[in-house]
Amino acid sequence: MNNKIKRIFPQLLTILFVVFVFGFFTINAQVNMDNRGIDFGFGFLSQEASFDMQFTLLDYDGQDSYLWAYVVALLNTLLVSFLGIIFCTILGVVIGIARLSQNFLIKNSAAWYVEFFRNIPLLLQIFFWYYAALRALPLPENAQPWFGVTYMTIKGYYIPSMIWENLNIFMSCLIGAIVAIIFIRIYAKKIQEKEGKQLPVFYISLALITILPLFSFLIGGVTLDFEIPVLKQLAKTSFIYEGGISLPPELIALVLALSLYTSTFVAECVRAGIQGISKGQKEAAASVGLTPNQILKLVIMPQALRIIIPPTTNQYLNLTKNSSLAAAIAYPDLVLVFAGTALMQTGKAIEIVGITMLTYLSISLAIAALMNWYNKRIEIKEK
């Protein structure tokens, strides 16, 4: 009995303490807000936002509500995080492997890259890519085309937009091809386990994913046209490109800075992962006759991934949270639009900062959950 009390009592005390601390802050905030005539509530979310945004993925207009402005700004944040995670992973894996190269030049340039980008504050890098690199870009009227039809200018990167006809047929062909590939892989694995025969899965997949969508063009009535950006004069010395898609320089600078910075950390995770596998594994695999490619793919990587994934997850979370530095260079992300403009116009500081914090928390937890699931999948199955 006495033992039980000893166990429960401290826990009860902790809970009480937490409740009281929260209660105190809530009551205090309420009292102070009452004194200053500030109302608390989320009614503002349905009011007209009445400000515009520079870059949106979905249709947004100032007549829409603050709630819609929140959704659109959130998507901008997710876009930057998504692009940043993809690029930093590709770059990080390449640099990480390069650091282990036998070639002196490759090894040392990779090491310099990591030390350089890792040790400069991210905000400075964002400013550098935005202001220094931006100033170096040509004005629209002086821009030389890249790949014939795209233009990199100080006002953004202009690329042709695609005009589809019967896009849904093309998409169903594409999805069909992917599903077929998944089935073939499962089948190939079965065959290999049963008969020890290896099917050329890669070539079959490649054929499927090119041929099926190609058929949709030939017989499915799918057409694809490109709208190419055209130079337009606004005033004597002021030009823009019209038509096509324009990627704002703010987005480009932000993705560039975030991926370059975070890729150094990912590269270190990759290097640590590969170096964490003992040499004996490689030698044993070689002694049973596996080729160097097979060794990396079948023996080293599956084990290294277990070491790489958990710290890399942290880097993904960091990248997502760091994307809030967008506010410094006018990229309309959640912090700039919602915790900036919307907060200012409504004065609902507690509500808006609360929502923004919860949103970042949810994004981070979602990424962590996804990575944990992947980690579980590749973890050693104890039999």
Place this chain on the structure above:
Amino acid sequence: MFKHLKQLTSLFAMIAVLFAFTTEAMAKKSKTLKNTQKKGFVRCGVSQGLPGFSNADASGNWTGIDVDVCRAVAAAVLGDANKVKFTPLSAKERFTALTSGEIDILARNTTWTLSRDADIGLTFVGVNFYDGQGFMVRKSSGITSTSQFKNGISACTNIGTTTELNMRDFFNSRGISYEPVAFEKADEVVAAYDAGRCDTYTTDKSGLAAQRTKLSSPDDHIVLPETISKEPLGPVVRQGDSVWEDIVRWSLNTMIEAEEYGITSANADSMKTSDNPQIKRLVGAEGEMGAAFGLDNEWNLRIIKQVGNYGESYKRNIADTGILPDRGPNQLWTKGGILYVPPAR
């Protein structure tokens, strides 16, 4: 068991003390003046650097007409115009800093609007600069009027200001599609516009005139003649302390009225013997003008002597620095402007 009980009691005692502090704080509301006098300085929120309004030099001395409002209040309530602690704030932070009690006066080229006055726990006390939103463009573009704006124009500005909303109203009402590029800080807007990111830079005209001086070659840019909005800029205080509100309001009014009656920092003392009772009231030689605020009778004399009248402040900060040599609407009503304040009597 008893040991735990003791811990619990002390915890409750701690919490009770915490609550006691809150209730005490509640009882002491509308005591900004008392707190200011106890601290010995006025806590004033200003911009992060807008020449003419609030700008710090290399050694950290603040100057500007917004700064002078805070100095006037310090002269009135503390007797020394230098006893001000300035807090530079971004457009986004300014109201939170005021409502949370971090500052007691916000003098940061802030536009008086209905929603700000009514919604967010603020009270505007007056207008110290009548402004309006305008556009700045490159001279080389050949644009001389906003009617030459075309679809696709990109406009740089600050977030968290009325500018963002006016800009939308302006372009929408003319059916022009535009690209808003909104930054958090004014310096970043200037840098981006200077680099050629935007075709136009839009904010209050006084701001344009001031920021133009920061561009790499100011003469290559012009401010277009059109004004697209009313921007009455003025100091703001927290709601709920009407005495403090009155002190700030009448400190500003004193500066404007002193100019009207020709009282300057140089002649203020000699005006005590003036024949005009209105002048005598403004220099504390007649009536009990400070008692209602809990101040002595020479509070307004100190403002005029230490800070000067509105005209002196304007000349020192805005005209002589070449920002806006022409006073425009910010001239006294007796001289063709719209500066008109209620009489101090």
